[in-house]
Amino acid sequence: MGVFATSPESRRRHRSQQVAFAVLLAMTVLLVLPVLAILGMLVWRGAPALSLEFLFTAPVRGMTAGGIWPAIVGTMWLVGVSLAISAPIGVLAAVYLNEYARDSWVTRVIHLAIVNLAGVPSIVHALFGVGAFVLFFRFGTSILSASLTLAIMTLPVIIASTKEALAAVPMTFREACWNVGASRWQTIWHVVLPNSIAGILTGIILQVSRAAGETAPILFTGAAVFVPFLPQSVNDQCMALSMHLFTISTQVQSVPQSITYGTALVLVLLVVLVNGVSIVIRSRIRRRRKW
Amino acid sequence: MVVKHAKIAFRDLRVRYGDKTALEDVSLEVAPNEILGIIGPAGSGKTSLLRVLNRTLEQTAGAKVTGDVRIDGEDVYRMRDVSRLRRRIGMVAPLPVGLPMSIYDNVAFAPRMAGVTDRKRLEVIVERCLRQAALWDEVEQRLGDLGTKLSGGQQQRLTIARALSHSPEILCLDEFSIAIDPVTTMRIEEVLKELRKHMTILLVTNLVQQARRLADRTAFLLLGELVEVGPTEEVFGRTPRDRRTFEYVHGHFG
Numbered sequence: 001m002g003v004f005a006t007s008p009e010s011r012r013r014h015r016s017q018q019v020a021f022a023v024l025l026a027m028t029v030l031l032v033l034p035v036l037a038i039l040g041m042l043v044w045r046g047a048p049a050l051s052l053e054f055l056f057t058a059p060v061r062g063m064t065a066g067g068i069w070p071a072i073v074g075t076m077w078l079v080g081v082s083l084a085i086s087a088p089i090g091v092l093a094a095v096y097l098n099e100y101a102r103d104s105w106v107t108r109v110i111h112l113a114i115v116n117l118a119g120v121p122s123i124v125h126a127l128f129g130v131g132a133f134v135l136f137f138r139f140g141t142s143i144l145s146a147s148l149t150l151a152i153m154t155l156p157v158i159i160a161s162t163k164e165a166l167a168a169v170p171m172t173f174r175e176a177c178w179n180v181g182a183s184r185w186q187t188i189w190h191v192v193l194p195n196s197i198a199g200i201l202t203g204i205i206l207q208v209s210r211a212a213g214e215t216a217p218i219l220f221t222g223a224a225v226f227v228p229f230l231p232q233s234v235n236d237q238c239m240a241l242s243m244h245l246f247t248i249s250t251q252v253q254s255v256p257q258s259i260t261y262g263t264a265l266v267l268v269l270l271v272v273l274v275n276g277v278s279i280v281i282r283s284r285i286r287r288r289r290k291w
Numbered sequence: 292m293v294v295k296h297a298k299i300a301f302r303d304l305r306v307r308y309g310d311k312t313a314l315e316d317v318s319l320e321v322a323p324n325e326i327l328g329i330i331g332p333a334g335s336g337k338t339s340l341l342r343v344l345n346r347t348l349e350q351t352a353g354a355k356v357t358g359d360v361r362i363d364g365e366d367v368y369r370m371r372d373v374s375r376l377r378r379r380i381g382m383v384a385p386l387p388v389g390l391p392m393s394i395y396d397n398v399a400f401a402p403r404m405a406g407v408t409d410r411k412r413l414e415v416i417v418e419r420c421l422r423q424a425a426l427w428d429e430v431e432q433r434l435g436d437l438g439t440k441l442s443g444g445q446q447q448r449l450t451i452a453r454a455l456s457h458s459p460e461i462l463c464l465d466e467f468s469i470a471i472d473p474v475t476t477m478r479i480e481e482v483l484k485e486l487r488k489h490m491t492i493l494l495v496t497n498l499v500q501q502a503r504r505l506a507d508r509t510a511f512l513l514l515g516e517l518v519e520v521g522p523t524e525e526v527f528g529r530t531p532r533d534r535r536t537f538e539y540v541h542g543h544f545g
Contacts, residue, residue, distance in 0.1 A: 103352055176388040176450075178347055180401035180457055181378035190404070195391055 042265045049262030063226060063248055064255050068263050073230050074238030075270070077143050078218060079211045081234060082150035087204050089151075090158030097159070098166040099188055118156040122216040125153045129221040144234040146222025153217055154207040161203025165196040198285030205278040209271040215242040225251070241267040297361075298323040298491045299344065299461065304358035306339045306348065306515075313339040317358075317517045319510060326483065326492040328506025328523060330499050330540070335512040337495040341463045344493075345380045346373055362461070378405060381454030381490075385466040387446035389438035390453075394421075394430050397438040397449055401457040416456055423486065424452035425478050444475035451479065455486075462486060463493045468501065480505055499540050503527050511536045 057067035101107045129149030139145040169192050177187040193200075215223075223243040231238040245263045248255045297320035306314040314336040321327045329337050342348035343356055346367065360367040362379065370376050378401070390397050398417045407413060417434070421427040426448040430441070438449050447467060454462060464483075468476040483492060483505060496502050502509045503523060510520035511533075519526065519533045531537050 172384070172386070172388045173390055175347065175384070176390055176453070177400070177404075178350070179345065179377060179380075179382040179384075180404070180453060181374040181376075182401070182404040183374055186404050190400070191390060191392075 039268070042261055042268055045257065046261030046263075046265030049256075049258035050265065054259075054262060055266070058228070059226070059244075063244075063252050065259070068241065068244060068266065070227060070230055071239040071241045071244040071263070072266065074143075074223065074227075074240040075212050075242070075267075077231055077234075077238055078147055078150060078222070078240055079208055081143060081147035082154065082211050083204065083208060085147065086151035086155045086158055086207070090155050090204075091162050091200060094159045094162035094166060095188060095193075098163045099184065099192065114156045114159050117152075118160060120153075122153060122214050125149055126217045126220055128152070129217060134221055140235070141220070141224075141237055142222050142235045143231055143238050144222070146218040146238075147234070149217040149221045150211045150214065153214065154211055157210070158204055158207055161206070162196075162200045165199025165203060166192060168199060169195050198281050202278045202282050205274055205281070208274045212270060212274070213242055213267065215240075215246050218243060241270070296323065297321060298363065299493075300359070300361045300364075301340070301343075302359040302361075304340075304343065304356070304360065306336065306343060307355045308351070309353045312515050314343075314512075315515045317512075317515075319517060319520060321491055321493065322507075323491055324487055324489075325507040326487050326494055326505050327520075328502030328509040329493060329495045329512060330497070330502050330509060331512035332539070333497070334514070336515045337512055338465055340512070341382065341465055341493060341495060344461070344463065345377050345382055346370075347377075347382075374405075378457040379460050381451075381457070381459035381462040383447075383450050383454050383462070383464045383467045385469045387443060387450045387470060389441060389446045389449055391437070391439055393435050394438045394441070394449060395434040398452050398456050401453065405457060420452040420455045421449075423455050423482065424448040425482050426452055444471040447471050447475070448479065451482070459490060461491045461493065463495070465495045466497055468496070468498065476501075499527075499542075503540075511539060513539070 054067040055072065056069045058070050059068065060066035097107065097110065101110075126149060129145060129152070133139045133145035133148045134141055137145075139148070173191050173195070174187050177191055178184075182190070218240055222237055223240045224237040225239075225243070225247050227237055227239050241263060245260065245267060248263065249260050299319075299321040301317055301319045304314055304317040304319075305312070317336075317340070329340065331337055339348060342351075343360060344362075344367065348354050348356060356368070362376075367376060390400060392400070395417055398420050399413045402413060402416050407416070418427065421430065426445060429445060430436075430449075438446065441449060447470065451464075451467070462483075467479065471479075480501070483494070486492065494502065494506060506523045508521060509523045509526040511518045511526065511531075513535060519531060519536050521532065525531060526536055527540050529537075531540070537543075
């Protein structure tokens with residue numbers, strides 16, 4: 001009998017391997033099921049409500065009929081303005097922290113602050129937004145206040161994801177650049193950023209869906225239950241999909257279910273679309289990977 | 292031997308990483324256009340010595356340098372423009388580092404960063420450096436390909452070409468043959484013999500025979516101490532000044 005013949009030991013090992021495989025597979029399926037169930041239900045009950053008219057008209061008759069156009073526009077304003085604030089600040093801060101900052105107690109405090117800020121519940125951000133932007137800076141309840149609140153909420157995550165993308169560029173590349181006399185900034189601009197830009201963008205785009213989905217931070221700072229006109233500037237209040245969904249499903253009586261599910265479906269589709277874009281970007285860069 | 296008009300002079304050099312000493316009281320001079328071999332077992336401070344010279348050691352957290360380092364009599368640690376200093380020195384690391392860009396851009400990178408934008412001039416530089424590194428014939432037809440897609444030996448020669456691209460006065464090689472085959476190593480050694488006509492070469496190597504083949508003088512570092520430095524034939528001969536040198540170069544430890 002050779003050494004590779006089956007023994008009771010090897011059969012036992014084979015069986016425990018199969019059990020582990022089955023358990024892991026079951027957990028994975030368990031993970032996917034709720035997602036599929038939610039999506040399925042939304043499509044099933046919400047799809048009939050979807051129409052061009054639903055998408056592009058305002059709600060009427062106390063929001064029991066009509067469309068959701070102002071909410072879509074409002075969400076776009078909020079997401080756009082908040083990311084216009086948090087993305088540049090976050091990326092620049094991450095570049096500083098990862099490429100320039102030396103390890104000192106100051107940077108350690110900053111890291112700690114970022115990690116903790118990322119873990120703060122969104123309702124706390126909301127209260128901070130009310131205190132700081134609405135009242136103290138007197139921006140009032142406006143797109144500006146709400147976007148600033150969302151920006152503060154997304155900032156730590158953007159910093160963290162950007163730092164991770166930067167840190168994924170091998171140190172040897174930087175050293176090779178320094179060795180030939182390139183300055184730190186030249187190294188960052190010509191080698192580090194071009195090779196981490198996809199990761200950075202992915203991190204930012206994922207925050208789009210987070211900013212679009214959150215209700216609490218905009219609840220008291222700029223989103224309104226109903227605004228009869230589309231926002232003209234950042235000083236206006238606006239409607240938002242997440243807020244609208246909350247309102248029509250809990251605050252208003254006798255809203256047809258198709259409208260509620262339709263609104264939820266649009267919100268989810270928007271988020272899925274954005275996440276899809278980030279997946280495409282990521283797979284593009286993997287194919288183009290240069291090292 | 293005291294070198295007249297030293298190209299490089301280290302005096303009382305001491306390097307610490309936190310409370311660990313990497314180099315202790317090293318005084319060493321290098322003459323223009325010589326090849327100085329630097330041998331010694333791992334952890335002797337050979338790489339630290341090179342990184343002191345181009346001041347990349349400062350970027351290591353906790354590293355502290357004291358003592359005097361001069362190039363052409365000029366104090367390296369008083370120089371304001373570190374980029375200018377680093378352009379005077381070509382550095383080749385143990386493992387080849389192809390930057391994630393084309394072969395052409397790898398070599399054109401340093402001149403571009405130094406402000407050269409003229410295409411014709413860049414093309415001349417790229418061809419000269421790739422020829423000097425004995426790589427031109429193999430890549431002439433595919434300069435646009437990614438540098439990282441070359442074989443290990445080719446990448447190391449690409450690294451050498453890049454180290455030459457800013458026309459350095461000093462070339463530092465840190466165990467350059469660690470990841471490449473003997474034939475390529477021999478080719479690069481021939482290249483070095485040619486290059487010494489134009490520059491001073493510091494050759495850190497863990498292959499003592501490589502130092503013996505190439506170096507005019509050889510320095511032996513052991514645990515941060517400069518045990519001895521002298522003409523290569525003396526260091527490798529029957530009677531080096533220090534017994535430890537004899538034992539190391541004849542393979543009794545290391």
